[in-house]
Amino acid sequence: MADHLLEVRNLSVDFHTATGTVHAVRNISYHLDRGETLAILGESGSGKSVSSSAIMNLIDMPPGKIASGEILLDGKDLFKMSSEARREVNGRRIAMIFQDPLSHLNPVYTVGWQMREALKTHGKGNTEAQAEALRLFKRVALPEPEKALDKYPHEFSGGQRQRVMIAMALALKPDLLIADEPTTALDVTVQAEVLNLLKELQRETGMGVLIITHDLGVVSEVADRVVVMEKGQLVESGTVREVYHNPQHAYTKKLIAAAPGKGDMHEPEATGDAILSVKDARKFYGGFEALKGVSFDLKAGETVAVVGESGSGKSTLARILLRLEEADGGTAKWKGKDLFTMSPSELFKLRRDLQMVFQDPTQSLNPRMTVYQLISEAWVIHPEILPKAKWRERVAELLGQVGLSPEHMGRYPHQFSGGQRQRIAIARALALEPQLIVCDEAVSALDVSVQAQVITLLDKLRKEMGIAFIFIAHDLPLVRDFADYVMVMQKGEVVEFGTVAQVFDNPQKPYTQALLAASLDPDPDVQAANRNARLASVS
């Protein structure tokens, strides 16, 4: 039997930390052939990236340790190679691209320099390297490839940077490409382009691709086979279709069930007058117009989702509505009063009604305050809400409401998981009994199964307390499950506004259609149909 291109056998990796040994991956085995794409699917902490780091020799030892197993590349064990031979494998035989291309490119050297370095490290001459770098930049369709070589990483957009990374990884025509969450930081339309480029290049070179992701949609779009990991163990493997349609392991079932975008769509039910009425809101940054006149209404207990790609102005809108920044035009009537022109004392009262939940709870919660302090701080600032004697009781109640227990009161944020931290952030927002909560990508940083829990929680709060939400997101399936109305933004303008059903089932504007077409479906059959439809419409 011929050797597989890559075979991981019984690999176990441990990390020795001050608090004990962590078994990051335990006894996992998988293989990959030329021309094939294998996805490793798992949530944070599942150990999905550890095996690829072991393949690339990127695990720091200590604290890491290969406890057992072997990794065979064309039948040769990588662990038995000399360190010099091992180094030569990297880049030449196996290459890797990463999640966040901005931090993975060296900020102080031009991308051309970094491309040439990859080529020169493996023995190419200077002029040859320069010519090859240019050819690759053209191949990955970077605009103005000659000029691009002399630019620095920060001068590119996110999608272009990932193209640079791909060009660099493919410089030496590797047999195996490892892609660790290659599109997680990118907008949906850019994600579709990058995944498409990867597939094209794979067809040209016949390389094997190992893609690490948490996103079922990415799996269904690019992979042939998938292995599912949970807590360091490989719980399921098979072709993408088998695993999606007939999952065997409870964890896989849970992951598939948690994937958003399959539930019933909301029909707006709220009645009465709008509590917030935004008219022609504008914002400039210097000469750049970030918001070009945005208008919408919001009733109590209603959710408006604001979707759009980076640079569309959706976060700017949130910041001016909360007066974290000043608007440069238009009005926003909150129960009849314009909050863009409110005096500081009126604004202070308004802060009770309007709350915000941020994307990253690790950064938005003060790490040196306990949960009790974080939540009760609201009442220190607004003492009229609650007498001090009742604080503990109320904090316990709020924690209960967001699915945490009162014992958690004395702990610090770092003692919680990401999902729990976001619940604390929500409890903190609820402490002021707000009528409107602005969620700026509030669940984007969370794992799929945790995302579903937080969304369920928000939905419950909306029903029980009549809280209105402005839900800023780039993830369309999530919006579909949660919102009443969708506002699609592009370059500071509203391109489409309608109920969820109108926008998702019958999008009117080409931009909305493109966004929806680029959004990946976790079902491989649906995704294949979407892809064919997209290709047909292109040709």
Place this chain on the structure above:
Amino acid sequence: MLSFIRKRAFASLISLIGLLVMVFFLSRMTGDPASLFLPVEASAEMKAEFRALHGLDQPLLVQFGQYVGNVLTGDLGESLRKARPALDVVLEAFTWTLWLAVITMTLVTVCAIIVGSLAAFRTGGFFDRFSSMVSLIGASVPDFWLAIVAIVVFAIQLSWLPTSGTGSLSHWILPICVLFVRPFGIIVQVVRGSMISALSSAYVKTARAKGVKSGPIIFVHALRNAMLPVITVIGDQAASLLNGAVVIETIFGFPGVGKLMIDSILQRDFNVVLAAILVTAFAIFLMNLVIDLAYALLDPRIRY
């Protein structure tokens, strides 16, 4: 870029004027030069004549006005003690100090970067622990004590080197070595800390995934990124040397600007004190400008 330099120059000018005002009036509060310069038995008339000669009989504000007027025309006055233009006296001493600072800081920078980088590459290893110990001692040892011990050991007991003064190359060795120790200790620590974070960064991971060798990873990829905090501290340490390493220059009888300043203060040679402060302040302004420009040179994301 040019507008940045103009802005910085203007800001520095304001602090320079503040400094000038403060030093001018503070130094005149130390007492009357006439009572120091003239013999004890000098008559009141002789003292009055001396004051009149040097303009010291005028009201303070008038003296200050005259001084500022002269400074604007490039005249920093005469040294009372040496009967030469104060600026000449200061520039002569400053040249000595400048050489001392440049040689010392060049050695410090090169050594600290190499030692700190290698320590960071294998954190917790033998070399790291050894260099941490050495740099900690270096950063905390009192320099006057070290200077005296060095003189006792190398000049007196071993007779390898001269105790003090100038004249030959060997006169430079002890002052440089003693001045080297503290900045070296401090900068090694900064380089190490900065390199540890640079070496654990994502772009270093990319470089390893490309198969780049350890040498270029440390000294090409990580070092340039790690240099920003380092040059800030280098600038800070260099500034304290440019100000004149007063204690060290005094112990080694080195005719630098630090020693000159102390002597002039003790002798109430006001013009020399003021000229020395103006010259060193200007040198430090130039150095800070160079450091700001070095930021932009090292990191393309910084543009002025």
